[in-house]
Amino acid sequence: MNFTCFSSDFAVVNWKGSSIVSIPLAVVENSMAKQEQRSNSTTFQSTSSSMTDQLMAENVMKQREPPCHVMDLRSDLYNITGDVRIHAKSSTVFIPFPEKINLSRGHNSWKIRPYARNKDLRAMNRVREWLVIPAVSDVQVPQCTQNHTIASILFSTGGYAGNHFHDFSDIIIPLYLTSRPFNGKVQFLISDNRSWWVTKFRAILQNLSYYPIIDIDQEEDVHCFPSIIMGLRRHGELDIDPSKSPYTIRDFKEFLRSTYSLKRRNAVRLRHGDTRKPRLLVISRKRTRSFTNSTNIAETAQSMGFEVIVAEADMHVARFAEIVNSCDVVMGIHGAGLTNVLFLPEGAVMIQVVPLGGVELVAKTYFGDPSKEMNIRYLEYKIGTKESTLIEHFPLDHVALKNPYSFHRCNLEAFKSAYLDKQNVTINVRRFKPTLLKALELLHE
Known part of the structure; x- marks a missing residue:
């Protein structure tokens, strides 16, 4: 499989000369993961000393990450417990400073865009970036003006929100996975909030949280919580992996029912x-x-x-x-x-x-x-x-009908225009x- 270009949810490929022109990024991600595993295995067999050096370097980098940082091919999130302070004006979350984190120049803060499609640059460019800063001695931490006694989840309705598939695959199902263990006792903080989106899914949101939603981007106050999850867990497209969760997609369907x-x-x-x-x-x-x-x-x-x-x-x-x-x-x-x-x-x-x-x-x-x-x-x-109806625009022997890949030649806009929009x-x-x-x-x- 030769990957030739990427855009949105799709990667355009040349699959052994066939006419398949696009595949989901989820498939690409899985293939890349397997290739990386094979590459790592080969490296270990041939140069064990270089692998040791690599592991040491990775260990140092992990020490510079805040605890409970979870990142995989689909989602990126921080799960932090302690004195969490949210300064919305600067898109900053101040977190407790664990002593085991080894901070150094250039590694004293972290960034996250809390939307569960982290390999999709087009989606992520529509998501507000948040800064995570550990509260060390030389950091000026803002004073709390609103104190909360429950956990919080910060997520974005940017990205591809508004497309019904992405509403569920990127936000609703990941939100269910992330918030369900709290049994409603959790505060939702929405970034890139769209009021119509909240109205559309109000019944679901109210069934996952007992509390009114906070449009965090618009807040003047400094909100303080005993814990926060920034980002949402996503297993795949309209999917819940039971090996990674106590819930299944059938549980989610029952929740909707x-x-x-x-x-x-x-x-x-x-x-x-x-x-x-x-x-x-x-x-x-x-x-x-x-x-x-x-x-x-x-x-x-x-x-x-x-x-x-x-x-x-x-x-x-x-x-x-x-x-x-x-x-x-x-x-x-x-x-x-x-x-x-x-x-x-x-x-x-x-x-x-x-x-x-x-x-x-x-x-x-x-x-x-x-x-x-x-x-x-x-x-x-x-x-x-x-x-x-494309036969109304092209003769039957036209390449657009016989070989779509050759027709658009990795031009995703041409692909979308001809095959999706027209x-x-x-x-x-x-x-x-x-x-x-x-x-x-x-x-x-």
Whole structure:
């Protein structure tokens, strides 16, 4: 695998000459980690003395880091206990000074952008940077003007907040992982606050914390806490790794079901001769990657025994969550709307329609793999060239249709413009019918 360029969530690659044009950074990160492990192993076998020197250097650097600093491929956070003082005007958090930290010139403070996508420079450039300073004798520590007796969590709603997928993958699920152990007795401090974002997810935020949110960037006071977590834990895309947490993604789905008072825990189970009609939700989109023939799709599905609903997600999370939870099958074109799989009852079916552009691996990583962990049956329908509205812009033998990678040549803006922003889908219902039949089959006991 040759990595040729990176941007946002995707890395454009050349995979053994295939037409796959982009993969999630999560896949790249895992590959890099394995390559690094192999490299370290080779170094150890060939030059043990240099490895010893490296370990000593790393040990010195660790001594210069504050305690409870956790950094991995996806998230960066500080978990600090003691007399924590937050001076919002200067974006500074003053922390107790443990004697075991070996400070030296140039290593007397640390920086963090509290958003859980730390390898994505485009996202992180939209996140306010905070300074962490140990309270040593030559540091002027501000006096507390507001004292709190509970723990605090500082996180950002910058980055890609506003995209429904990133809202959950980068913020909501990581916030659940980080705050759930406090059982509501924790104060949320939001940096880069967007009032509409808080309104959209108010029910979730109130179910994770008993206390009013503090828009920390706007505070004149010096807030003091007995402990603080700066940043959020993120395991992957719409994912919770049970080996790293007492919680699972199914626990999170149950949390959502409780938060929004969703009625259905399990999808319908059909028996031979059952006259019940499973409900199919067709997720529509108004701007891009939309179905141009939703009516035709609905009529075909109805003729096969489905009750069909066509709806588009919006800012009213509770309303759409109730619609999704009432359904047994959901289908939609690859995009943020499929994040609503989180509200489906267990045993339901998700059909992801994969458009042209080489997003197969992205589709699998973002929605295919996570759905299986949620106990959602996953089906994928990869459209044919003639089902894409791109044929209205390019002849059938054009490189944009035959080899997307060669077409955009690592120009991510060209990729986004052609395949994400300008492409709609006209489903060939005859070709699509077997996928709907498979969904029905999966709903039978």
